[in-house]
Amino acid sequence: MKIKELTAYLEKIAPLPYQESYDNAGLIVGNPNHEVKGVLVSLDSTEDVVEEAIQKGCNLIVAHHPIVFKGLKKITGKNYVERTIIKAIKNDIAIYATHTNLDNVVEGVNFKIAEILELQQVRILAPKGDILMKLVVFVPTEYTGQLLDALYAAGAGEIGNYSQCSFRVEGKGTFKPNSKANPVIGQANYLEEVEENRVEVIFPAYLKSQILAAMRRGHVYEEVAHYVTLLNNQHQEVGSGAFGVLANPMAETDFLAYLKQKMNVSVIRHTSLFNKPIQKVAVCGGAGSFLLNDAIRSGADIFITADYKYHEFFDAENYIIIADIGHYESEQFTKELLKDYICKKITNFAVHLSETPTNPVKYYY
Structure with a gap:
């Protein structure tokens, strides 16, 4: 199978036109006509991830986050982006990213979070129009x-x-x-x-x-x-975030403990609790503060996302609980999501989950 055949398959699941305007999803490095020898699935593309691909005999990295967001005028190795690109090209390794386009589809990143949390009746939180x-x-x-x-x-x-x-x-x-x-x-x-x-x-x-x-x-x-x-109609299967319900209501502190365990997080930053059960849940992998009003309108009891700034927590206005679990933590299961999709299509070469830790945020206990 050629790289372009595999990426075309992924783009049927998460079409590139569904990415946000600031994004850079798609084939970033590599020749689309090269044969795929092995795939390494990662959340990020870094020098260490490229090295892992080399060691595992993979000539294609499928990542969630694009290594290049802005245009590069020079590639001299002065930063990690340029060094990663240089290393990938020197070793003939292609890098493909499926980012906000995978966020914005049913059965994408946010539906994977809902699956991990065992939510039911899951739907897009903020469907896109036009x-x-x-x-x-x-x-x-x-x-x-x-x-x-x-x-x-x-x-x-x-x-x-x-x-x-x-x-x-x-x-x-x-x-x-x-x-x-x-x-x-x-x-x-x-x-x-x-x-x-x-x-x-x-x-x-x-x-x-x-x-x-x-x-x-x-x-x-x-x-x-x-x-x-x-x-102008909203497309109910394309949009940001996800909304679902728990099979049974849970006390707030019980749910926060459940959230830590299910999402494998060590700390949750959250707004004040209301001392009432949680059953309706809104989620958004990565930075999701832009969806707060949609989460409130949905009637969700809690909004789980990441990258909240100090002053943005005030915007909850006692309407909803905001739970910030961290960017990497909210999207970590995207690797399994992508591997499952690729393995459904491919049987004649290896697909590996990256073992390289790429979370740049560390915690001191």
């Missing part, structure tokens, strides 16, 4: 099935747990081909009336080009009457 489009296209009635099959194969018509979703209305289309036309139905210079269906399907906006290409392949007309609209 990432869905609707295609309206007109087609002769007898060719409707052929067209829809092509659109479905290209990724249209999927809504949550449902596929092949469409809407159609029967009507009558009219057209008059000129002398240069090559009509499938009718004759040049004669007005035609055809029984047609108006077909509507929804699709992710990043698939627009392939959806329109599929429409043209599956349509019989020389000129296809259609239009595409960007929808």
Whole structure:
């Protein structure tokens, strides 16, 4: 398998267009046409992780955090980013990152946290809008099935747990081909009336080009009457954070102890407790303070995340408990998530979990 085949598979799970604007997910170092010899899965890419890949015979590192966030004007080895890039290139090791795009999908980073905490009825906490489009296209009635099959194969018509979703209305289309036309139905210079269906399907906006290409392949007309609209609708399977419920309510201190044990953390920074049970839980791996209002609106009793600043804790306003468990700690199980995804697809080369500690934060007890 080539690197580009493996990354294409990962990008079906977490499409690159779903990453945040500041992010740099994707293949950062390496030739996509090289054969994969082994994969090392890590939360971060560092010099030590590259060395581990060398020792284990892996020529591809799949990491959560990109090693490069900003453009590099020079690569001289003056910092850890440049040294990591140099070492990877010298040893012909590719580095691929799947970051906020993996945060923003169902069954991604935040759903993994929910799984570890054994939450139920899990959903996206803050679904994204303006990432869905609707295609309206007109087609002769007898060719409707052929067209829809092509659109479905290209990724249209999927809504949550449902596929092949469409809407159609029967009507009558009219057209008059000129002398240069090559009509499938009718004759040049004669007005035609055809029984047609108006077909509507929804699709992710990043698939627009392939959806329109599929429409043209599956349509019989020389000129296809259609239009595409960007929808303000929220995509319930794409967005930030996750929300779920515990099977049974827990006392606050019991839940904090449970959280420490499940997430393998040594310390939790939190706001004041309310002396009432916890059952509804909001989570966000990594820095999640931007989701506080969404967590409050969800009715969550506690919001578990990381990287909270001192003054941001005041924003809880006694509406919710904020629990900061640390950035690395909140995302540490992402390695297992990625390994599971890769192993479902790959059987002919080794996939290793990195044993290199990459958490830059240390604790003194």
